[in-house]
């Protein structure tokens with residue numbers, strides 16, 4: 027099978043922890059080049075995966091004629107410049123979330139990719155979780171009737187640490203909201219098929235002393251009439267968090283534990299009910315949980331295979347950057363809502 031030749035910018039973080047190992051397993055992708063902030067680190071990663079080229083300059087990686095597609099996994103402050111350079115070089119681009127600090131910057135990247143005629147996508151890889159793909163189909167086929175409300179949670183313990191870009195607003199653009207809640211907003215929209223139109227939010231720094239939010243609680247109004255609730259925290263111990271996703275509809279619910287995260291795993295219970303008369307007893311004891319049959323794999327492998335497939339067959343990408351742009355518009359509205367104590371419309 028023909029393989030897309032990949033280069034990775036910012037190869038030492040999530041790329042090394044998850045995405046490159048996923049890429050190595052992909053049947054239509056080949057890692058050929060990595061870039062890091064210094065040659066020692068770049069060379070270490072090159073040697074670890076046995077790929078051909080290591081760089082400490084993103085431009086040199088982009089200019090390598092063997093490199094066809096580029097994955098940007100550097101911190102948020104280092105996304106825009108290389109992304110525009112990738113488009114200028116007419117190479118395909120997969121850029122991690124959040125794509126940029128501002129909606130305008132993301133629009134510029136999208137425009138540049140469109141003008142170059144390349145494929146462009148963003149890294150909401152949780153859509154490729156086995157349960158999430160199965161739940162999406164189940165709900166789309168009417169498995170729980172009309173969706174009424176949804177909740178998604180992604181939290182953990184992230185105390186102050188020296189020199190961490192995530193804890194410095196001018197390097198990250200924000201905290202729990204743009205780092206973690208974004209996945210939850212995306213997964214609610216993906217599973218329910220609705221887009222967020224209005225937002226009410228509390229976004230605070232309650233526990234730690236850094237200048238980004240450690241707490242984000244966001245209420246969403248969706249275009250399909252349903253509501254969503256997202257809670258993302260940097261200040262709850264990892265062991266205490268179940269990373270739940272719950273979707274409720276007029277004919278049932280889907281309750282997930284630990285399907286949100288970086289590993290394709292979790293536990294899902296499905297409750298359904300035929301049309302019934304009103305039950306004054308409010309009896310809930312006889313509810314029997316079912317589940318959905320899935321085969322776990324690697325969501326990063328699926329992410330890379332999907333994007334590579336779009337390149338090889340010139341088909342639309344699964345998660346275009348417009349998805350990331352929309353999520354940025356939602357988080358902008360959430361910050362406005364938290365600041366102004368208002369319900370804010372998502373500006374298109």
Ligand SMILES: NC(=O)c1ccc[n+]([C@@H]2O[C@H](COP(=O)([O-])OP(=O)(O)OC[C@H]3O[C@@H](n4cnc5c(N)ncnc54)[C@H](O)[C@@H]3O)[C@@H](O)[C@H]2O)c1
Pocket residue numbers: 035036037038039040041044061062063099100101102104122123124149150151205288
């Ligand atoms: N989709 C996911 O599963 C997922 C998970 C974690 C992080 N992310 C996203 O990936 C991006 C990186 O996050 P992370 O957790 O890997 O951060 P990290 O700090 O762990 O790793 C970032 C890497 O980029 C390198 N780097 C720093 N400055 C750079 C520059 N100017 N140019 C190129 N490389 C540079 C660092 O040396 C480091 O190896 C962020 O956008 C983050 O939101 C996505």
